[in-house]
Amino acid sequence: MHHLSVNSLERAGLYFTVFLTGAAVMIVELLGTRIIAPFYGASLYVWSSLISVTMIALALGYFIGGYWADRVKQTRLAFIIASAALCILIIPWLTRFVLLATDPLGLRVGAFMSALVLFSPSLTLLGMVGPFAIKLSTLTLEGVGTSVGSIYAASTLGGVAGTLFLGFYLFPRIGSYEILMDLSMALLLLAIAVAFYERKRLRFALIFLPIILGILGINLSLQTIRSDRHVSEIYSGGEFFKILSERESLYGWVRVMDQPARDLRLLTVDASVIGAASISHGENRLAYQDIVQLIPALVPHMKRALLLGQGAGHMAITLKDRYQINTDTLEINPAVAEVATRYFGFMPTGKRIVGDARYEIRRLKGSYDLIIHDCFTGGSEPAYLLTVEALEELRSLLSDQGILLLNFVAFSDEGKNTALASVAKTIAQVFPQQLVFISEPGKDFNDFVFLAANHSINLNTSALRLKQVAWLERRQLAVDKGQGMLLTDDFYPLEQLQLRKAQYYRHTLISWLGANILVR
Incomplete structure (x- = not known):
C-alpha cells in the first residue's frame, strides 16, 4: 500500500x-x-x-x-x-x-x-x-x-x-x-x-x-440435521451398530447406539460409556450397579437419595422399584438427561436437577439417607468432585445414618494403585468409616465402589441375606491408603495419576466399538 x-x-x-x-x-x-x-x-x-x-x-x-x-x-x-x-x-x-x-x-x-x-x-x-x-x-x-x-x-x-x-x-x-x-x-x-x-x-x-x-x-x-441425526447403521469393530441418536452438547458428543448382536443399548459421551441396558428388556448391564442395588439394605428405612451423575438413570429406577426410595438426580449434561428418558425409559422419582455438581450441591437441602457419587467414567474425570472440600459438602447433606457411595474406575494393582489409594485416603479424611468393593473379582481393571459413613458399616447386621453378604465379602478389597495422596481443591492430580487407566480404557473401547464409530 x-x-x-x-x-x-x-x-x-x-x-x-x-x-x-x-x-x-x-x-x-x-x-x-x-x-x-x-x-x-x-x-x-x-x-x-x-x-x-x-x-x-x-x-x-x-x-x-x-x-x-x-x-x-x-x-x-x-x-x-x-x-x-x-x-x-x-x-x-x-x-x-x-x-x-x-x-x-x-x-x-x-x-x-x-x-x-x-x-x-x-x-x-x-x-x-x-x-x-x-x-x-x-x-x-x-x-x-x-x-x-x-x-x-x-x-x-x-x-x-x-x-x-x-x-x-x-x-x-x-x-x-x-x-x-x-x-x-x-x-x-x-x-x-x-x-x-x-x-x-x-x-x-x-x-x-x-x-x-x-x-x-x-x-x-x-441446520436441518444438527439437532438429532436420523437412525443410521454403522459397521465398526467387526459388528453392526444402529445409531439411534447423536448430538453435540455443551459437555460432549452424546450418542445412543444399539448393538443388536449383544442385545445391548449404549449411552456414550465422547469416548466414554455412561449407560448400558439390554435392548429387549431395558435392564441395566453395568456390573458395578449390582453392588449399588444392595446398599440400601445396609440401613433400614431409607427414604431419600441423591444421585450425582444420572447417566441412563438405572440406579434411580432400581431404588424406587426395590426400596421405594425417591431419588433426586443431578446431571451436568442436559442432552444426557433428555436421552435417558427418551431411550432408556427413565422417569424422575424426585427432583431432576441439571447443572454442575459443585455448584448445585451448595443449593441443596438435606438430609439424604443415601448419596450416590457416580461421575467418574472410563474417560476423563471431573477430579474437582473428589476433593476433601467436595466430600465435606456432600457429608453435610447426609442424614445421621446416611451413606455415601462412590464409584471409581481404576486399576487395582493389588490395592496399591496410587489413584485408588488417593481416593481412599481422601475419603478417610472426611469420613471415619469406609468399605471398598471391587465390581468384578479377578480383573485388575475394574469399577471400585466405596462406601463411606459417619457410623460403622456392618454387612452382617444388615437386612441382607447370607448369600448376599457372602457375595459382597468376596468383593471386598483392602486399599493401602499409604500409597495415596490427599486430594484437595488446591491440588488434585488425579488425571495424571489415571493416565494409564485412560489409555487402557480408550484402547478397550476402540477394540470393541472400532475407531470409526468414535469419529463424528
Whole structure:
C-alpha cells in the first residue's frame, strides 16, 4: 500500500480487523477441543494440546508475519485473512482422516498431533495479521509503542469477545462444524473488505463470492440435521451398530447406539460409556450397579437419595422399584438427561436437577439417607468432585445414618494403585468409616465402589441375606491408603495419576466399538 499517512477511519478499520481475527483465534482454539474430544476424550491432555498448538502457531505467525511485512512493498492482509478462512473451512472435511491417522500414536501424542495438523495452519495465518497491522499503523518511530500496544489490545479484546460469544451464545445453539463454516464466511467477507482497502477491489471479491455462497448453502443444509441425526447403521469393530441418536452438547458428543448382536443399548459421551441396558428388556448391564442395588439394605428405612451423575438413570429406577426410595438426580449434561428418558425409559422419582455438581450441591437441602457419587467414567474425570472440600459438602447433606457411595474406575494393582489409594485416603479424611468393593473379582481393571459413613458399616447386621453378604465379602478389597495422596481443591492430580487407566480404557473401547464409530 502506498499511503503516507493513516487517517482515523483507516486506523479504526485496522483495529476492527485485528479485533475480529483475535476473536477468530479463540473460537478456533475452543472449537478444537470440541472436535477432538469425541475421539480422544475431553481430558487435560486435549486441552493442553490445543493451548500448546495455539501458542506455537501464534508465535510462528508473529515471526513470519513480521518478517514478511518488512519485505513487501504492498500489504497482503486480504490474502492472509482469506487463506486463514479457507484453512478453517477445510477442517471439518479433514477431521475424520486426521483423527484416524493419529490414533496409533496414543492418547497424548495423538491428541497433540491431530491438533497440530488441523488447527495450526489457520492459527498461524491469523497470527500473521498483527505484524502487518502494526506495520500499517506505525508511521514514525515515536509512535511505535502506542501502535503496538493498541493493536495487541484490540486483538486481546477480540479474543475475550470471541470466547464469551462462543461460550454463552453459539455453543448452546449451533454445532461446531457450523460455527467453523460461519467463521470462515465471516473472515472471507472481512478479506473482501480489506481488499477494497488495499485497492484490489472487484477482482478479489469475485474470486471469493462463489465460496461464500457455497458455505451459506452448506450451513442451511446442516441446520436441518444438527439437532438429532436420523437412525443410521454403522459397521465398526467387526459388528453392526444402529445409531439411534447423536448430538453435540455443551459437555460432549452424546450418542445412543444399539448393538443388536449383544442385545445391548449404549449411552456414550465422547469416548466414554455412561449407560448400558439390554435392548429387549431395558435392564441395566453395568456390573458395578449390582453392588449399588444392595446398599440400601445396609440401613433400614431409607427414604431419600441423591444421585450425582444420572447417566441412563438405572440406579434411580432400581431404588424406587426395590426400596421405594425417591431419588433426586443431578446431571451436568442436559442432552444426557433428555436421552435417558427418551431411550432408556427413565422417569424422575424426585427432583431432576441439571447443572454442575459443585455448584448445585451448595443449593441443596438435606438430609439424604443415601448419596450416590457416580461421575467418574472410563474417560476423563471431573477430579474437582473428589476433593476433601467436595466430600465435606456432600457429608453435610447426609442424614445421621446416611451413606455415601462412590464409584471409581481404576486399576487395582493389588490395592496399591496410587489413584485408588488417593481416593481412599481422601475419603478417610472426611469420613471415619469406609468399605471398598471391587465390581468384578479377578480383573485388575475394574469399577471400585466405596462406601463411606459417619457410623460403622456392618454387612452382617444388615437386612441382607447370607448369600448376599457372602457375595459382597468376596468383593471386598483392602486399599493401602499409604500409597495415596490427599486430594484437595488446591491440588488434585488425579488425571495424571489415571493416565494409564485412560489409555487402557480408550484402547478397550476402540477394540470393541472400532475407531470409526468414535469419529463424528
